Amino acid sequence: MVLADDLIWQDRLARALEASGAEASRAKTAPELDRALECADFAVIDLTSRAYDPLLAIERARSAGARVLAVGQHDDLELRKRAVARGAERVFAYRKLFEDGPATLERWLRTGTPVAQ
Numbered sequence: 001m002v003l004a005d006d007l008i009w010q011d012r013l014a015r016a017l018e019a020s021g022a023e024a025s026r027a028k029t030a031p032e033l034d035r036a037l038e039c040a041d042f043a044v045i046d047l048t049s050r051a052y053d054p055l056l057a058i059e060r061a062r063s064a065g066a067r068v069l070a071v072g073q074h075d076d077l078e079l080r081k082r083a084v085a086r087g088a089e090r091v092f093a094y095r096k097l098f099e100d101g102p103a104t105l106e107r108w109l110r111t112g113t114p115v116a117q
Contacts, residue, residue: 001025001036001066003057004046009094013044013071016101022109033057037064042109045088047072047079054079055086062087069108071097 002017004010005028017024025040027033030052037043043061047054047070054070061068070083074093083091089108096104
């Protein structure tokens with residue numbers, strides 16, 4: 001599942017997941033996240049949001065048993081560190097997922113091991 005309130009990034013992330021062979025539900029608010037987590041094995045969470053608290057969303061997804069990958073600004077190192085501390089397995093820069101999204105997400109989904117950033 002993808003949580004992003006920016007519809008362009010939400011669509012881009014969902015399409016990258018689908019291209020990697022996964023099914024991707026979409027959410028843009030915390031209540032939509034809660035509904036999607038009922039049947040989600042993973043969550044890709046956009047850290048730049050006005051509609052939800054991204055760090056709380058990571059905690060909610062982890063509490064629901066989902067693996068979490070976050071995506072955000074490459075230069076916001078503090079937020080990226082906090083995302084990992086809250087339970088994100090990885091935090092990728094937007095550029096990485098823009099340039100190599102399907103392959104990066106497929107490796108993450110398949111192995112759960114770190115991939116080159």
